[in-house]
Amino acid sequence: MKFKVSGDIVYETYSDSTIILNIHALRTPGQTVLEESFTVEPYFKIEELVSEQGENRLARIEVPANTKVGFSYQALVDNSYRVLTRDDLYDVPVAAMDASVLPFLFPSRYCQSDKLYRLANNKFGNIEHPYAKVMALTEWIFRNVEYLSGSTDSQTSAYDTVTEQAGVCRDFAHLGIALCRALTIPARYFTGYAYQLNPPDFHACFEAYLGGHWVVFDPTKLCPLNGFIKIASGRDAADTAIANLFGNIFCHTIQTSCELCDEGFEPLFYDPSDIKAISYQ
Amino acid sequence: MKFKVSGDIVYETYSDSTIILNIHALRTPGQTVLEESFTVEPYFKIEELVSEQGENRLARIEVPANTKVGFSYQALVDNSYRVLTRDDLYDVPVAAMDASVLPFLFPSRYCQSDKLYRLANNKFGNIEHPYAKVMALTEWIFRNVEYLSGSTDSQTSAYDTVTEQAGVCRDFAHLGIALCRALTIPARYFTGYAYQLNPPDFHACFEAYLGGHWVVFDPTKLCPLNGFIKIASGRDAADTAIANLFGNIFCHTIQTSCELCDEGFEPLFYDPSDIKAISYQ
Amino acid sequence: MKFKVSGDIVYETYSDSTIILNIHALRTPGQTVLEESFTVEPYFKIEELVSEQGENRLARIEVPANTKVGFSYQALVDNSYRVLTRDDLYDVPVAAMDASVLPFLFPSRYCQSDKLYRLANNKFGNIEHPYAKVMALTEWIFRNVEYLSGSTDSQTSAYDTVTEQAGVCRDFAHLGIALCRALTIPARYFTGYAYQLNPPDFHACFEAYLGGHWVVFDPTKLCPLNGFIKIASGRDAADTAIANLFGNIFCHTIQTSCELCDEGFEPLFYDPSDIKAISYQ
Amino acid sequence: MKFKVSGDIVYETYSDSTIILNIHALRTPGQTVLEESFTVEPYFKIEELVSEQGENRLARIEVPANTKVGFSYQALVDNSYRVLTRDDLYDVPVAAMDASVLPFLFPSRYCQSDKLYRLANNKFGNIEHPYAKVMALTEWIFRNVEYLSGSTDSQTSAYDTVTEQAGVCRDFAHLGIALCRALTIPARYFTGYAYQLNPPDFHACFEAYLGGHWVVFDPTKLCPLNGFIKIASGRDAADTAIANLFGNIFCHTIQTSCELCDEGFEPLFYDPSDIKAISYQ
Structure with a gap:
């Protein structure tokens, strides 16, 4: 598109x-x-x-x-993006991960996965399929964290958001990443332009590494997952700031x-009952 | 050597x-x-x-x-290492930094430089020469933070150490890095084997980017700066853990x-009155 | 007894x-x-x-x-203690609370209820009866926080424990108190000797203010609720330390x-299906 | 007046x-x-x-x-207030403190003195006279913390302010209290109306317990110390909020x-070189 x-x-x-x-x-x-x-x-x-x-x-x-x-x-x-199904989204053991993927398992400035280990495993550890795990934590963020402009600032991290349960797209993404890493699923921050985001703004969500693919998840559910133009990926917002000012x-x-210039766009939002996901790149 | x-x-x-x-x-x-x-x-x-x-x-x-x-x-x-003097250790403006250096300006898991901006600038901002700045903050850590085994754990960060003022080599290094970055000086974590460290252990210190060189600093002053065998560098301990266990x-x-196999080793510790520094690699 | x-x-x-x-x-x-x-x-x-x-x-x-x-x-x-039933444990509106009770609504050193407002209300806000609310949060702590000696220290607070999900009786009590206060239920820290606590130690739990009574709750479930000899109550462990050392x-x-000197002791643990609670004093 | x-x-x-x-x-x-x-x-x-x-x-x-x-x-x-001189402002050992004063030695929600122990003692521990100690820490706050409306919120505590070095009167007071307590000097929060505060607002500062008197200190230096009409005192802002809303x-x-209705008001600000202080009540 x-x-x-x-x-x-x-x-x-x-x-x-x-x-x-x-x-x-x-x-x-x-x-x-x-x-x-x-x-x-x-x-x-x-x-x-x-x-x-x-x-x-x-x-x-x-x-x-x-x-x-x-x-x-x-x-x-x-x-363009690839549509993936249950069979594509298998668990990748740490022993088989490429060296380039490993850093996305480690905690970072805004994603202190080391502090969320027990919480993540208590809540989501018993879910078998890795895609279902990430879907479940994405849904949990969507249901429990209130989208509230101005409630957070540039220092807010996943450790704050998991308890304070309010924030903006950046905070939703950081929490998703931290929970994934705490479950030994590599995850990275994704910034981009987003079609049908209202009001228009730069958007942030996250990608989890499933079956060798970076699969996109957006706990805000503010816009379709297939309407993103990617700007950057990185460990968290510290790597991918829209602007660094000195x-x-x-x-x-x-x-x-962000305007559509094609016809036939069908907005895609994940359906928990249907294992179908998308990966950009 | x-x-x-x-x-x-x-x-x-x-x-x-x-x-x-x-x-x-x-x-x-x-x-x-x-x-x-x-x-x-x-x-x-x-x-x-x-x-x-x-x-x-x-x-x-x-x-x-x-x-x-x-x-x-x-x-x-x-x-081997290069000995640098005042003229080598000039300020590198952000506008002239190589893209590979920029990530070492950003906050990371254990080095929340964004939270130390005012403190770093209040304490060290008026020191002109960049090497003197890093020397001053290294001395400040050495004098104010107590080396106390067991006082910290794997979650302790520079934000904790700057106030709690106790820790081990890892905490000293994280604080040095965070203060450098808050002063717009790129800094990275350094792990290695260390000659004359007593008791023997893996050691951590940090490198600051001055005049295009990664110059080594060790706020613990536990061992000579020219007796390190480098294992790894990275943003902080999250990147360079001795072991990641899954x-x-x-x-x-x-x-x-760590034993010396040569003769003529002269232990080098920085002398604040003499601008002479070393860079490995 | x-x-x-x-x-x-x-x-x-x-x-x-x-x-x-x-x-x-x-x-x-x-x-x-x-x-x-x-x-x-x-x-x-x-x-x-x-x-x-x-x-x-x-x-x-x-x-x-x-x-x-x-x-x-x-x-x-x-x-001795009073056994209370559903009718005794009604909601006390803030407008009817005695001035002496109000401080137990406010956040304290280890019970940052102001930071848990959304979380507490998301999890327990829709439970109608105030006793059922406190029972539910007590059960939630019991099920989600791992009792792990040595996992926390004297600086650990409810804000840490709600996420890190490990601790000792003190941490369990702080989290219970913080969640109650976030739900506008006054709560205070309780220290005492505890019968059948194994290994023997000073114990900590908490009291919530329901129907005008300070009702005892113990999220550790380590010993019967009717075997406590009260030492102190206060806002949190800062008020009621076993020892302050200068x-x-x-x-x-x-x-x-703590030994029983009477006969006929029947250990009492709360049963979620039966609204019956006890209040000391 | x-x-x-x-x-x-x-x-x-x-x-x-x-x-x-x-x-x-x-x-x-x-x-x-x-x-x-x-x-x-x-x-x-x-x-x-x-x-x-x-x-x-x-x-x-x-x-x-x-x-x-x-x-x-x-x-x-x-x-009215009492003017105190060097001889009045002696050190009160913990062994001689009234039970009503002890709680003001303990950490509270916004004054985590337990976390500032080393910092306070490194910076101010070697100052002999207790009044000089509190003067020194008050000056240090004044010089290092920037008064910046909107830079903090109702969750900001002394532990944040000591590092982030920006805040409003409430934050200045919390930091002063926390540092005093870390030095084993009881301290409490003071709210009031303040003459010559510009723009007019409710004001906050703190009282330290010296020589048996609650001596007032104001690290903001925004208004004269003898122009306060006291509203409340307490452990910190959690005890003395202008309004609690349910x-x-x-x-x-x-x-x-806050208008003056008398003549002959001589504004009083402390002079570090002159040990003269005031205590309300």
Whole structure:
């Protein structure tokens, strides 16, 4: 499916600053960027980087003090995904995991899986099938955590959310990841543009490693799972921030959009009674 | 300098288990492994892996339930390091950092630099030279944090240690890393064998990125900085655990040794009045 | 029922120290201390105090440096309790609570009820009868938190235990209290001697305020609810520590006993299907 | 000195609610309430309570659902205080403290003194005179913690503030209390109306127990120490909230004022070089 996405961000600097943006659509075997533009107004040199982890696409810009600077990204992207069924989603033992997958088993800044070990195993440990396990914890987050804008901040972690039970997409994703890792299922953070997300914004969910595939899960259930344009993946939001800001600098406005440019889109939400899942890339 | 190092670890399993050990000496341009043996008793197949981050050397072994299994690593290693002076240790602006360095600016599980921003800047922000900054925070940790075996556990993080002011080498390193990152200096965790560490054990300290070099710092001051044989580096202990254990499995004993096999070793400890530092690799 | 209880504690001082012990059986309308002795060996002056909150009985002793000092408390105590049924255990609205009860609604050091509001209400908020609510949360703690000696320390709080799901009687009680308060049910910490507790030790559980009575609950289920000799009540363990130590001083040994001196004791454990509860005092 | 104080608070209820306000000026030997009015509009019955701890004056009101209710408190109050000098401010050993003072040595919800023991003693333990100790920690808070409206919330505690180094008067007070207790100096929370506080608001600071007096300290230095009209004291903000709200209820507006009604007011701020302090009551 083709989607037209855009991200527009304006900053104001009060000192010389460096901005690292991570809003470009990923280029992967399953996600083709057909057209793309990235502009800065007023003009400053843009340096493109590729992060070592996840191969995310970064843009680094130096901006002098006392400047109001606007970034505008637009792209036409064709995403595709693989539909997986029960047989595809088998358990991968640690002994068979590729070295590149292992880091996604370990705790990270916002996903302290080491502290959730007993809780995760008490709640979900007796569920046999690994996909059913991740579905169950995703449902549990959806039912128990209240989506409440402004209830959390950039320091909120899965350890907070599991008890305080309120947050935004970022917090839902971190909790999902932490619970997966506590169950010895690798999991990673996923950011992207999301079709039919209302109000429009950058979105976050997570991927769990099942049967050798990174299968996408979204405990917010705010938008269809097959309408994502992937920006980045990483251990958690610390790896995949939309923007890292260095200097005395403030975000003025953020605007995003995601429009469908094809016909025949059938929104997909997981159905617990039907083991069918999707994996991007 | 040549050192003979050894690590012997015994586990007991109560279920089928997978063990991932990270006790092999790294092979780097500056560290040559001249001889090496790694044995398991009784024998189980050993799979060697290289971690994507830090290129650490992992050994993965599957062990059946109810087994007492012993691992023995021995190596003769020639380490070398570069001595750096004031001119080498300049500030690297974020705008000039290589993409591979950026992740070491971000908070991680045990190094919540985002929470230490004001504290780090209040205490050390007015120190001009970046090396002097890291020296100052290293000294501050040494003077304020009590080395106290058993006072912390595997969940203790820099956020705890900065206030509770007690811990072991791991906690000292995490706090040093978190303070560096809060000052926009990339920093990473360093594990290794350590000459003259008493009692012998695996050791942890940290590296800060100054002037394009990973410069080693050890807030414990327990052993000379030029007597380390590097095992691994990573964001923090979550990346570089000596062992990751999956299954119902317990550590029985750990023993290490590190002996000098050369002459002319002059122990090096930093002197705050003399800007001279060392970087491995 | 008459019980003979004893507590023997030995300390060693390395500086001049002050010890405040709270191991005397309470004297209440329902609990009569028939005989009692409290000795210190070697002899130091004992000052008896009554805490303002809870009217707990404290003993304060000054001990010089480098002294091994032993305290021995023995008492013959007749405890009695009131058996309450469904009609007694009605909901008390905040508007009708006595001022002396209100502090037990507020969060305290180890019972951060303010952080558990959503979780408590998600899990137990839809249970109508207040006794059934407290029974349900007590059962939930019993089923989900593993009793594991040494898994927690003096800093562990309900906020930790709700997620980490391991602890000792103190942690079980703190979590019960925090959940009650989050449901607007006053709750307080209860320490005492406990008949049939194995191994013998000081015990902790909690009381919830239902129908104007302080009803006892014990999420550990380690001993019968009608075999307690109350020592103290308070907001949490910070108010009711067995000992507060000031100085460089260490606990050498603690021994307790609780023997039945009557016949006809019928151990009482709550039965979820039968609303019958007990209140001491 | 006579002051005219007022507090006006408006709430909106979305369910039947109970409100417990704590905005009345305390009546103490040193603080005389000359005139006073407390009105509710529209009218609901007001029940006056006295808290067991601190003898604070509470007003409890039941308000039905879907009501906008306004409370207005006005009082003319004559406050007085005792000026204390070096000789008055001696150290009180734990062995000589009244039982009513002991609870203010223990950790509480927002003042986890048990976690700050080493930090407090590393920083301030070598200062001999107890008043100089509390002055030093008050100055340290003033210099290191940034006063930043909106940077903290109702869950923020001294353990957070000591590291994050930003907050409001409540956070400054909690940190002062926690550090005192960690140094074995009893300390309690103080709320009141404050002359020359700009913008006007309810204020919080703390009292330390020195030489048998509760001596007032204010790490914010926002207003003179002799311009306070005391509302309440307690262990921390959990004991002395301006309002405790039970039900689905929101605060609409809060307004306060504090005007001087006498002549000859000389604003008093502590001078570290001059041991002179004040104690209310």
